[in-house]
Amino acid sequence: MNFEHNNLKPEYIREDWEGKWKVFSWLEFVCAIPHVLFMVTTIKENGLANAAFQSWSSFTGEGDNYYIIMSGVMKDTHTYQNIKRDKEFCINFLSSDYLEECRKTIKDNNIASDEISAAGFTLEESMSISAPRIKEGFLKLECEYQWEKELCESSHNITVCGKVKHLSIAEKFAKEMTKEKYGKDSFMFNLHNPMNPFTGKSFGSGVGHIKFSQDL
Numbered sequence: 001m002n003f004e005h006n007n008l009k010p011e012y013i014r015e016d017w018e019g020k021w022k023v024f025s026w027l028e029f030v031c032a033i034p035h036v037l038f039m040v041t042t043i044k045e046n047g048l049a050n051a052a053f054q055s056w057s058s059f060t061g062e063g064d065n066y067y068i069i070m071s072g073v074m075k076d077t078h079t080y081q082n083i084k085r086d087k088e089f090c091i092n093f094l095s096s097d098y099l100e101e102c103r104k105t106i107k108d109n110n111i112a113s114d115e116i117s118a119a120g121f122t123l124e125e126s127m128s129i130s131a132p133r134i135k136e137g138f139l140k141l142e143c144e145y146q147w148e149k150e151l152c153e154s155s156h157n158i159t160v161c162g163k164v165k166h167l168s169i170a171e172k173f174a175k176e177m178t179k180e181k182y183g184k185d186s187f188m189f190n191l192h193n194p195m196n197p198f199t200g201k202s203f204g205s206g207v208g209h210i211k212f213s214q215d216l
């Protein structure tokens with residue numbers, strides 16, 4: 001039997017922390033769609049590096065124009081404030097070898113520290129923007145802010161679009177064939193606490209990889 005439902009939350013699907021449905025849609029958890037994870041680096045008002053773990057994004061474009069659409073940036077984050085002020089940011093993709101460093105940037109979210117170095121990463125200058133990059137990233141996209149939009153009125157999150165100005169791709173990743181390009185040393189995915197829609201039971205969060213399946 002399929003789970004068929006409209007967009008209105010069933011009564012038995014409850015918050016496990018207060019305010020959850022203000023930040024997230026219940027549909028996110030029952031749909032269980034994975035999103036690629038990355039670090040966004042910006043500069044704080046005091047000139048120090050800011051780093052934030054992010055997902056909920058898509059990447060697309062035409063010709064020389066390539067965009068990242070970060071569909072859910074929390075408005076109360078330093079990242080959003082920094083992007084609004086400086087109109088630039090860098091997207092850094094890291095393998096799950098660096099998961100602990102990525103998570104550290106959430107725990108040590110201190111205005112007085114360089115969050116790239118504090119997390120154990122190496123700070124690297126960008127080529128086209130002032131915001132720094134994370135050296136350990138296998139793919140880095142230096143972006144300039146284009147536009148933003150609230151998906152629903154007065155929402156907690158905002159959608160931010162950036163255009164890629166410059167890219168840096170690690171040689172190994174650049175040269176790998178499709179079959180070898182993904183997996184443990186490549187993109188990590190946010191498996192955001194999938195939920196059984198029939199009962200409201202949460203299954204727990206995780207990080208995933210792509211396993212090559214077949215030629216297309």
Ligand SMILES: Cc1cc2nc3c(=O)[nH]c(=O)nc-3n(C[C@H](O)[C@H](O)[C@H](O)COP(=O)(O)O)c2cc1C
Pocket residue numbers: 037050051052053054055056072073074076077078079080105106109190
């Ligand atoms: C797996 C994971 C994914 C996340 N994705 C996002 C995201 O897409 N958007 C967002 O605003 N915060 C996201 N966060 C939360 C931010 O990383 C967190 O709020 C961070 O402290 C913001 O840092 P900042 O205040 O320096 O910008 C995510 C956290 C985790 C653990």
